[in-house]
Amino acid sequence: MSESMKDTVSDSKAMAAIGVLSREQAQAIVERAVKLSKADAVRVSVNSARETNLRFADNQMSTSGVTTNSTIRIQSVFGKRKASVVTNDRSDEGLQRAVQQSEALARLAPEDPEYLGELPPQTYAPVNAWSDRTADLSAEDRAKAAMTALAPARAAKDLTVAGFIICNASASAIGNSAGLFAYHRGTSANYTLTARTTDGTGSGWVGSESTDWGAIDFQSVADRAIDKARRSRNPVGIEPGRYTVIFEPEATANLVSLMGGAFQARSADEGRSAFSKAGGGSRLGEKIADERVSLISDPGDALILGSPFDGEGMPTGKQTWVQNGVLNQLAYNRFWANKQGKTATGGAQSLRMASGSDTIESMIASTTRGVLVTRLWYLRPLDARTLMYTGLTRDGTFLIENGKIARSIKNFRFNDSPLFMLNNLEGVGVAVRTAGGEGGPGVAMPPIKVRDFNFSSSSDAV
Secondary structure (H helix, E strand, C coil), rough: CCCCHEEEHHHHHHHCCCCCCCCHHHHHHHHHHHHHHCCCCEEEEEEEEEEEEEEEECEEEEEEEEEEEEEEEHHHCCCCCEEEECCCCCCHHHHHHHHHHHHHHHHHCCCCCCCCCCCCCCCCCCCCEEEEHHHCCCCCHHHHHHHHHHHHHHHCEEEEEEEEEEEEEEEEEEEEECCEEEEEEEEEEEEEEEEEECCCCCEEEEEEEEEEEEEECCCCCCCCHHHHHHHHHCCCCCEEEEEEEECHHHHHHHHHHHHEEEEEEHHHHHHCCCCECCCCCCCCCCEEECCCCCCCEEECCCCCCCCCCCCCCEEECCCCEEEECEECCCCCCHHHHHHHHHCCCCCCCCCCCCCCCHHHHHHHCCCCCEEEEEEEEECCCCCCCCEEEEEEEEEEEEEECCCEEEEEECCEEEEEEEHCCCHHHEECCCCCEEECCCCCEEEEECCCCEEEEEEEEEECCC
16 A cells, blocks of 8 residues: 555544544545436535534633534435435435435425536645644643633632633535535634623633644733733723724624625626626726725635635635725626626635734824724624624723823724725734634634724623
């Protein structure tokens, strides 16, 4: 046996030990299901995952667990009638039952006029998003990481901390009766920590995420969250209004990442989008943001490392949605691309904003009067045509005066749009992977400084 074959066998055994299917295992399931099918076409999606987690609150560890799961989705098609069945029974009997059920349902389903058939074999750029250290994490590893926050909080007496460590190892595969097969595996380690003062007035939040557990600096996360909690105690209220605002990376991500779902060519062409042109068509080629803004989806981005294919098996290469402030492209699914005579693309499964050279410290130093925001939460859409959202600041909001942080202030509700704020840009820092998604699609955002951000009302919540 060659060395490469030995490595593959060893790798497959290691993955099986943690409950994640190897490429060979996933492909065998697809081939079995396709062979059992009597439909005109069949698509099989196979997903498997192992999640390890630890929660702590009120300075005590509360839960620690490991879950494994695998699912098989079988979509059967007769003409343009299609239906899907999901099972986690990988036995021959379970697979055959799922195939037969999906076929029975498909015969009863209404026709889907937008179904274009199954994709033939595709070519995918390899993305190495796997870390053995993250995949095979022990309970002891998680407990040691949690103690970097728990130990100082217990010793301090004026603090209480709560946090969540969640690590995922997963594999996804898709295959069909037209010969397509795609496989991707990846890991993610996500850590979020909230520190609060025991008097109930101060709160600090910090998060970190990476494919590699070893890349997370747990001590730094704890130190920063505790420092922010203490500095934010006893906040004072100031009047709502339009302020110069410095957003830490998580706060930037909270708003700007919402643009990812809006880069749809169909909604723009049909007049339902912020990227629709008055009178018809889209705003492609128009300036929609400050020239320092570029927004990119790239599964091979070292900060994100996402899947190189979507749910149909369509390759998802690098997509530049906004380039130097100009709307550069929109996402076309297969149906809309076929109708409009365009090339189908993948959607924004991840999103990164290009870095600048500013730092949070330099942005604060250049601000006469403004607000520093740690993160946003409870965001809700108000208007799809302008991407207007409302939400609240949280876990550390500070007033800046004469280039320095003057005091902590009470939280605000805001009504504003990521499009508006990216047109009012005054500073851009270095993009980092943000942690709010807890293992969801990767987002990498920089700290930014914007003018005239609209805080519509105040909030007494800490």
